[in-house]
Amino acid sequence: MQTSSSKDTALFRRLLLEARPFWGHIFVIFVVNVLATPLALLIPLPLKVVVDSVLGEKPLPGFLEAITPQFFHESIGRILLLAALLTVFVSLMRQLQGLANSYLQAYTGENLVRAFRAKLFRHVQRLSLTYHDARGTADSVYRIQNDARSIQYIAINGVFPFVAASATVISMMVIIARLEWSLVLIPVIVVPTVILLVRESRRRLRQRWIEAKEIESSTMGVVQEVLSAVRVVKAFGTEDQEHSRFVRRSNEGAQGQIRIALTAGVFDVMVGLTIALGTAAALWIGVQKVQSGTLSLGSLLIVMSYLAQLYSPLDTISKKSSQLQASLASADRAFALLDESPDVVDKPHGKHLVRAKGEIAFAGVSFGYKRERRILHDVSFQIPQGGRVAITGATGSGKTTLAGLIARFYDPNQGAISLDGVDLRDYRLADLRQQFAIVPQDPVLFSTTIGENIAYARPDASEADIVAAAKAANAHDFIVRLPDGYATVVGERGMSLSGGERQRISIARAFLKNAPILILDEPTSALDTGTETTLIEAMERLMQGRTSLTIAHRLSTVRNCDWRLHFEEGHVEVRRTNAQLDEVLPTEALA
Numbered sequence: 001m002q003t004s005s006s007k008d009t010a011l012f013r014r015l016l017l018e019a020r021p022f023w024g025h026i027f028v029i030f031v032v033n034v035l036a037t038p039l040a041l042l043i044p045l046p047l048k049v050v051v052d053s054v055l056g057e058k059p060l061p062g063f064l065e066a067i068t069p070q071f072f073h074e075s076i077g078r079i080l081l082l083a084a085l086l087t088v089f090v091s092l093m094r095q096l097q098g099l100a101n102s103y104l105q106a107y108t109g110e111n112l113v114r115a116f117r118a119k120l121f122r123h124v125q126r127l128s129l130t131y132h133d134a135r136g137t138a139d140s141v142y143r144i145q146n147d148a149r150s151i152q153y154i155a156i157n158g159v160f161p162f163v164a165a166s167a168t169v170i171s172m173m174v175i176i177a178r179l180e181w182s183l184v185l186i187p188v189i190v191v192p193t194v195i196l197l198v199r200e201s202r203r204r205l206r207q208r209w210i211e212a213k214e215i216e217s218s219t220m221g222v223v224q225e226v227l228s229a230v231r232v233v234k235a236f237g238t239e240d241q242e243h244s245r246f247v248r249r250s251n252e253g254a255q256g257q258i259r260i261a262l263t264a265g266v267f268d269v270m271v272g273l274t275i276a277l278g279t280a281a282a283l284w285i286g287v288q289k290v291q292s293g294t295l296s297l298g299s300l301l302i303v304m305s306y307l308a309q310l311y312s313p314l315d316t317i318s319k320k321s322s323q324l325q326a327s328l329a330s331a332d333r334a335f336a337l338l339d340e341s342p343d344v345v346d347k348p349h350g351k352h353l354v355r356a357k358g359e360i361a362f363a364g365v366s367f368g369y370k371r372e373r374r375i376l377h378d379v380s381f382q383i384p385q386g387g388r389v390a391i392t393g394a395t396g397s398g399k400t401t402l403a404g405l406i407a408r409f410y411d412p413n414q415g416a417i418s419l420d421g422v423d424l425r426d427y428r429l430a431d432l433r434q435q436f437a438i439v440p441q442d443p444v445l446f447s448t449t450i451g452e453n454i455a456y457a458r459p460d461a462s463e464a465d466i467v468a469a470a471k472a473a474n475a476h477d478f479i480v481r482l483p484d485g486y487a488t489v490v491g492e493r494g495m496s497l498s499g500g501e502r503q504r505i506s507i508a509r510a511f512l513k514n515a516p517i518l519i520l521d522e523p524t525s526a527l528d529t530g531t532e533t534t535l536i537e538a539m540e541r542l543m544q545g546r547t548s549l550t551i552a553h554r555l556s557t558v559r560n561c562d563w564r565l566h567f568e569e570g571h572v573e574v575r576r577t578n579a580q581l582d583e584v585l586p587t588e589a590l591a
Contacts, residue, residue, distance in 0.1 A: 008202075011331055012154065018116060019155045025108040029156060032101045037171055039097060042090045044305035046083040052298035054080050109152035117148045120337060128343035129409045130369065138221030143337045147213070150330035153323065176303055182289075183282055183303055190278035194271050201267035202325055205260060209329035212256040219249040282307050344411055350428040356435045357385045357420050358516045358547030360406060365415035367405060375401050377570040378415070388543055388560065391551045393567030399551045402565075403519045406549065407436050437515040439539075441522040443506035445494030450479055451486035453494070453505055457513035465512060473508035474538045475501070500535070507538050518548040 019026060052058040054076055065073065072082040124140045177184040226233055226242045233242055286303055289295035360383040368374040375398045383389050391399045404410050405417060408424050417424050424432060445453050454469055455461045470476040478501055482488040494502045520539060550561060566573045
């Protein structure tokens, strides 16, 4: 079983490997951060010069006397000028170092986050519908948008300050030991104590941050769910109920954040007290050394300045420990998403498929979203090339599931589905999906123009091809009546259009794709009779020369089909011929 430290080490290693394309940028950031150490060491130097060489009678420090012109050594006034110029120079260099560091961190960090988000987004699109059905979209959105940013903090903002702080701590301890060896014993005791406190806070904070992230994700899920179904919420007048649900989740999140703040605050107090005790001890011993003549006042000021700077990074590390644990918890969640494997995957060296004939066969297919609860039981049938098949049955009997299996959104638990005599699992998935045009019951439009929505399956389609597809779908006339025509933006999910208009754009999209197999999933179920007639005429044209499967409850939608697959409790009965269709279609299918 992995310990917390080993898990963190593995996580850091994985994050750094993820950042490999930016290692060059990160190295430059490292160099710039390292420059902070010598600049920090120079900060108290002007004060030492003033105290020892201006107010006192001691010579300039040897290295400073060696690198500065003789002009500054000839009088007290010139030594004071040197101290003033040195103060300005150190301050300017520190500001320039900070500017370079901020710019490089922002540039590299944002590009690193962008690349990581893109990788997560690509991966989540490839996950099977089983995953999305089980987890919903809000959790994935939160991980891509919020958790992905953790890579920037850990790989850049979190690691290098610790590296710079460590270099500063070691350098200052060496200088303090050279000035007065007894004073270095104090940081030798304080530093490990602070590190132990930080390690303990890390252990306690990690789990609380994981819980907080889960609550934040579920709260976002409530918002997304309500806003996506806002018409239903308004129709039932449940705004107050949904508001209460959101407030409950938000309260849980607030309580979690308060617990985190309290835990982090307690450890900050303990770290601060440890540092204060160390500083007091150094001051006590240092003053005694000055009084005894073994340490100059300027050297004491340098030691106290170094100790202040020494403890400052430790205090910062303590305060950032909570943020680091939050980032590690987020990184854990982001990588957990990347580690999810799709249920539907390509076989190595899968078969290429340019354009299928359209012969479909089911052989002993059984399927359930949960294996213990089967929806389809031992289903077998064949559909010839160009066959028109109606799929009927009660709600929940497996009609849409059948369509999902044919498009290989899911793989069967048992049995096989073949296209042109080849198991679907043997084809390259990208090639296979190009063989299907799907017109769903609830047409999905994107918040872009009508022309771009029609061309979604063929982004390189010409304007003439888009217009031809719209005309074939009986959509051209209403489109040109819109103020911006094909450039009209349809809004989120196409809600600025009527249901019939959205469905005609969906059919136009299928025309433009020109796939050999057509799946119509109850395309007219929510439309009035007049609109249905227009759509049926368009669908008739669309089905010509294609293998088509029409899921429907209305008799009018499937009247011109050649075969009917009727579902009863997961089993399929095959019926055929147009003449028999009117006679055998059960009355419950007319609902």
